[in-house]
Amino acid sequence: MRNIREIIVHCTAMKAGRKVAVAEIDGWHKARGWRGIGYHYVVMLDGSVSVGRSELSVGAHCLGRNSTSIGVVYVGGLDNDGLPCDTRTEAQKAALKKILTELLDKYPQAKIYGHRDFSQTACPCFDARREYEHLTPLTAVR
Template sequence: MRSINKIIIHCSATPDGRVVSAAEIDKWHRQRGFAMIGYHYVIGLDGSVEKGRDETQVGAHCEGQNSISIGICYIGGLDHNGKPMDTRTTKQISAMHLLIRELKKKYPQATIHGHNEFARKACPCFNVKNEFK
């Protein structure tokens, strides 16, 4: 079993309101040469949580952290002009908090991070440290 010590949150870097599925992200990631979707979970605009990679599999979502982390991606992250923005719906926020609570029960030692803590990106376009103190 993998030793998980981080939960890393991402955004899909898609415009506010655009519906994207885990299957679509899987297609994007395969086009980039990944074996499959890099995230373990995807949170849709309606708050639905889709499974990506199985938690037992190493993710492909954050260079240098994949083997010790679970990757969560919410759909959105850009305004209509393509600028970084917290576009999460209230349902996405609720689903994210519930999913993280469930993951913390499984991996109590895991700390919660935004992708931007490990890469020069705006992703996930909100302050994870402030939200998940």
Template structure:
């Protein structure tokens, strides 16, 4: 298993309430030249957690930080206009993200938790990760 020292939270940068699947993200990422979906986990609007890229593989979600991190993405991140950054997490997504991060921190003691915006000039994940 890879050494993991960071859990990086992302959003899909899609309009509030728009359903997006791992298959959709995989298509988008492959169109950009990625080998596979860049995230290890994706949290859907209903709070269900879906595996993206296998955890044993290096992700493609945060330039310069992929080798030793886990990429977690929630569906959403933009207001209904599809342009304005917004914390669109549903109540179920909030609970699921919290539980997933807790589980990852148990599996990878000492790993930090950061939003993508801690490493890039982006609004992603469109809320303050603590």
């Protein structure tokens, strides 16, 4: 097992409402010379969650933190002018909370961050660290 210390939230940096398939993201990342999709989970506009890279594998989503983290991305992150914007749908907000809680349950020593906590980027276009700092593992609320 990898020693997971960070769960890092991202956006796909796409305009609000634009859909994308895992295979498409996989293609972008292969074009960058990576082994394929760099994120472990993708939260779609309708709140469905798709698996990207296996959790057991080191991701490719946050320079310097990949070996100790899980990467979760939501589809969106830009307004109609292409500027950073929290475009999460209600379904995505609910799905993010659920998957992040499940990951905390699996990796109770981990903390949730946004990509921007580690890099000069607006990603994921909201303050993930603050929004999720009160999330607790499922085991703690049972």
